[in-house]
Amino acid sequence: MSSITENIETLRRTLPSEVTLVAVSKTYPPEAIMEAYQIGQRIFGENRPQELVAKYEVLPKDIAWHQIGGLQTNKVKYIAPFVQMIHSVESERLLEVIHKEALKNHRVIDILLEVRVAQEESKHGWEPETLQRYLQQGSFRNLSGVRFRGVMGVASHTEDAERIRQDFLQLQQLFTSLRRDYFDEQFDTLSMGMTSDYPIALACGSTMVRIGSYIFGARRPATPSENIE
């Protein structure tokens, strides 16, 4: 048995059955994805739209592709025809573009609101107060091309498990209050936890984990040009 197969089987044995596994395949070749596919994995996460499209084109069409990394508005059109969920929705402008591109494709696209919970330099995600103010004002209800499914977050990059736990708890509480105040049962996804911290995320109520290196092995470091994508 190869290690990709083994690693996915280990995760299946250890993740609670109601938790969804997104296999984060960014930087790994289609062959690695096919190996996971062959044992039944169907949800894969990528962070660069160009790479996502290239893999979509050569791989089986029943794969559910998730865009998990920062997304520029001018790239939405490339993934709108097929992407199943976008985790990294962090602005009103991006919501509007996804809505428009979804309608052009006669689709409704599932999205997660990415919230900034890490107590550090991270540039990604809504500030919780800004997000509350935006939802309060109500215009999101006109975005018929977008289905609001939940929230996503990345915890502080630290060895300090207690601090990571605080970040995840903050996200979990925000998720619960947004669902109560603005959404319904359809708002059911709390995407948090990656290779280094998913056990803590599960303890804090995660319903979807995004796991890459645990499954596929260590990635090569990104080049500077990839980082500014």
Ligand SMILES: *Cc1c(COP(=O)(O)O)cnc(C)c1O
């Ligand atoms: C790369 C990435 C992951 C997966 O990270 P691993 O440490 O390889 O599990 C999860 N979420 C996001 C947003 C990522 O960019």
